[in-house]
Amino acid sequence: MTAFSLDPEQTAWCAELRALADERLRPLAEKGEPGRVNRPLVEALGELGLLDRLFAGEGPGGSAAARSPAPPATSGALGLCLLRESLAYACTEAETALALQGLGAHPVAAYGSARQREQWLAPARAGRAVAAFALSEPGAGSDAAALALSAVPDGASSWRLTGEKCWISNAPEADFYTVFARTTPGAGARGVTAFLVPADRAGLTGTPLDMLSPHPIGALAFDGVTVTGDDMLGEPDRGFRVAMTTLNRFRPSVGAFAVGMAGAALDATLAHTAGRDAFGGKLKDLQAVAHQVAEMATRTEAARLMVHAAAAAYDRGEPDIARRAAMAKLIATETAQYVVDAAVQLHGARALQRGHLLEHLYREVRAPRIYEGASEVQRTIIAKELYAAQPAPHPAPHEEPSA
Template sequence: MDSSAPQKTHYDKTYLDWPFLTPDHKKMALELDLWCAENLQDISHDRADADAACQMLVRRLGDAGWLRYAVPKAYGGKMDTLDVRSLCLLRETLARYDGLADFAFAMQGLGSGTLSLFGSENQKQTYLTAVGRGDKIAAFALSEPHAGSDVAAMSTSFREEGDMLVLNGCKTWISNGGIADYYTVFAREEGTSGSKGISAIIVDATAPGLEIVEKIEVTAPHPLGKLQFTDCRVPKSALIGERGRGFKYAMATLDVFRTTVGAASMGFAKRAMDEAMRRATSREMFGAPMTNLQIIQSKLGDMALNIDASALLIYRAAWVKDCVAERVTREAAMAKLYATEAAQKIIDDAIQIFGGQGVVFGETVEKLYREVRSLRIYEGASEVQKIIIAGQALIPYHLKD
């Protein structure tokens, strides 16, 4: 039996009492769980409706106040600064109920994150307040056809002409491409190379010279597009922060949101484990419940272990970012890597427990399989996370005594 939202569930909530989280975090998570059960049961997952469904979800999340966690308090937000623990709890819970709802929330945060961290007062007032209400849809335009994980290899460029910046180039795999009201675009100044020439620029969707040249269909229906900039002109006031610091701004933004990718994958994993538990306890094999089979017990035990291990890494990284250190490159990479890889295995095992029914299009575990796959790629592929972790571990060995 499949449904668009979980039935009565038995999710472990004891982690809400871990020292990483506060009573306010617990209260928020429990309230969100109730809200999701009542408001995420009618979401269309038809490819033709993905754009409209995402727009509707942004509006619904904004009206309910959940998008206030995606912007700082001074601009209509809930918390003084972006609180990574809250972002993780939100993404984990939303993903457990509906992947597109998680996507809609996550992109409001990521698409406006660079502005929250480095934008001018005028930029923040203009964009962040609207993002927190759900009045503007945000997007983060970093990747290019030949510069995904290697951000410093980007070729999209800009030059200064009077009071304007003129952009040329292409961005692809851009979430919310085609429905966003504005894009946080990373481009290098003409004549520069490497990471030091990159800047961050706000480009409104209506800017002359910006065109959505392709809508990209991926395994799970999400708004995704390819952007072309042809002498795209924006005012110099659209520059975010200092010129030439865009690479650092992008990495700092990912430091905040990379951990939340792990949280979303854990939400998918928890839903898959719940579905697998239901299947295993209600179906008989060889004259006895599936749960009598040691091989099934082994799979379920691995699921529980890996979900708890993921949670520890995720909320450790979120706590460090919120309470201890400005940068959490190592902790965020570990959380994303472990949680996304574990979620892929958990969902695959859940499908195995379902057997043939597990690969029927539209079955919950089948949808989860399509949802989770991209999380091992975006915001830094698993292989890149390993390089980051190794580099961080090697730092003490490169220091001279």
């Protein structure tokens, strides 16, 4: 198997996932309330074993050595991408619920103690506890190293968290949060520590935010919330590594989410343009329409290949994961925006009607270009990694002054 083709087992699994999402998960999603955690849907993801796949092969520290060197065809980062793409194609709500569980609980799987893993990871994998990843703040969104939530020492091995988090998916309804706080002022990325904070911890409150995206997003306020060494994930002042390891794992799969939406929009467009009567023929017979569909398909396939390649590189433990993950997220999310927008245009007014697939996708597709690192941040990461890989320039040879 290469990153550029799927074997029969993977292809069959993707088809099975699409059918499962359509038959078992979509009915639960349709019963949910926009902007609220759909707990029956999360529990179904656990019962079906899909949440377990988010953490398969992950060990303490999140290192490549903790993963199998030759993961099975449907596991690892590539398996995660296939899972997210397939669910997104058939039911974006199920995909998002699954992804948010992974984002919030992955730091516990990779860096948590045995006690933390038993108390919180086990119920999260079963869908009985809802997780959230609390990194962004009102003044530190894309610039995660600038976060200001303070962790002030309170004794030998405890701290008090004071400040705010904002735009946190699953907040304020999550059962526990992976929270990143500043333990060393003025140290930038090197002074951040990750903590596991239960939602019922005294001093922690939350407020839902009314956002364009249909999944739950909220703000959190920390008023002297006590955390101890037992709540820490990883090492003191090394929380930025916890955050980046998590984001690098999930960034290619954010691209897979986008590719799944693009694929759904493309297939809807193919069906519509092939059956729609217009100007004495079918809509697809118009060259402008046919060329537009061809462009949509080409961009979608290119994005899919880059997502698969980045995920396969992650599974192999290659050194350039940050660059490849950023490239995959960038191209896939920008492509999905283009494809869904073009699909709406080719469908006309019907695609703007509330409840239409494309109306739903149009609301869903915008956010991934911002969260887990906006497109501009991805370009910055890519450029930084490219220049870092360049050899040091040789000094110019000394030139004798002319006579």
